Amino acid sequence: MRTSPTRFSLTIRPAIFDTALLLPILFIAVTLPQLALRRNVTGDIAGEVSFVYAASVYVLMAATGLFFFRFRAAARQFLSAKDLPLALFMFHILLQSLVLQSTFVMLQAGIFICAVFVIRSACISSRFRRGLAYSSYALVAFILLAYLLLGPPEHRWLGGIHPNVFGASCVAAFALSLFGPRWWRDFVLVVVLALALAISSRYTMVTCVLIYLSYSAMNWRAIGRLRLTVIAALALLAAFSLAIDPENSPIGLALKLGDSSRGLGSGASGRDQQWVLFLPQLFESPFFGYGFRNRGTYFGAHNGFLDVFLQTGLIGGALFFTYYFLRLGTLFQEALALPPGVERGKLFSILLGISVGAQLQPQLFSFGDPFGITAMICLFSIVPLERTGELIHVSRYRGQIGPQRRLTGSRHAKAAE
Secondary structure: OOOOOOOOOOOOOOHHHOHHHHHHHHHHHHHHHHHHOEEOOOOOEEOOOOHHHHHHHHHHHHHHHHHHHHHHHHHHHHHOHHHHHHHHHHHHHHHHHHHHOOHHHHHHHHHHHHHHHHHHHHOOOOHHHHHHHHHHHHHHHHHHHHHHHHOOOEOOEEOOEOHHHHHHHHHHHHHHHOOOOHHHHHHHHHHHHHHHHHHOOHHHHHHHHHHHHHHHHHOOOOOOHHHHHHHHHHHHHHHHHHHHOOOOOHHHHHOOOOOOOOOOOOOOOOHHHHHHOHHHHHHHOOOOOOOOOOHHHOOOOOOHHHHHHHHHHHHHHHHHHHHHHHHHHHHHHHHHHOOOOOOOOHHHHHHHHHHHHHHHOOOOOOOOOHHHHHHHHHHHOOOOOOOOOOOOOOHHHOOOOOOOOOOOHHHHHHHHO
């Protein structure tokens, strides 16, 4: 009787290429060095750290390893109609660097394109979703450590960390906590809101609350009656107090609506003066803009969406936001397609909150900013990451994903077929 020889295979996966560790290390690389920053007597930041370059180098190293196994699978996605605007946008920013004859713009475009492929390649692995929860743990550890070492805030600053920069870590920590246990996301929400109040970061509070409300609305049957009752009571109380006395209500006090420099009569903390300069600058370079992430060549609008148009012009902005809103719609459809009882709408809720928070931030994309990295994760991942049981609907990605060993039970087995 003849028997077929047993085949053995050896898979070497260095830790640096483990997709579950890729994101946590990246977030640590862009946050931890901020602890070394201080403010001098003039109020400026004293000292510099090269965390952006360290993070870029790591992303490039991880991309090199991932490309060997998943480059074709990631590149194939750009053939779909919904991803065509993104592919054209990447071509546009590369062409833009040649038109402007800027090596810096070409480098930034290259890093951006690399980051897109890293996210698309890494998220094919079922371990990528676990890395999102790990990233939340790392970010919470950073924000607590920063407050313990540098707090209490002085004029809203923690040492040399700008309140909006610190707020970006808070937003990313809570956003990614949706991929962790339920108790963890509640704990993180309390922590980030308390720290946001301490540094008076309104964009952090607004973004995190919007993410939480959107996620709760999409999972109202699963989050429990107690949470729904508490959320509804707090929302009604906040709305009632805000309607009676906007400036002195709890929300008004938290958002500093009565502050002469930041309140209702301050023109959005002076942002209206920056927005007025948007159109004149755009008309000076309407088609190609001032260069992708070339922020030193124009006066920023302090609005992440407007900033994209200033950087890439009308052509680049139209291409990017066509993809952006198509992606937002796709995430919404993916969430609604999940069966009742399954937690859904994580990425949609995060991207919806980021869409509002970006209006209060100087830029949407920053390779050294947890807020920008989280936005890119929502925009450029390709495999649905909604399910607690990791990847179940795998037929679309058959041949691109390894064995689904985490699917247990007949119900999940049938869903995977």
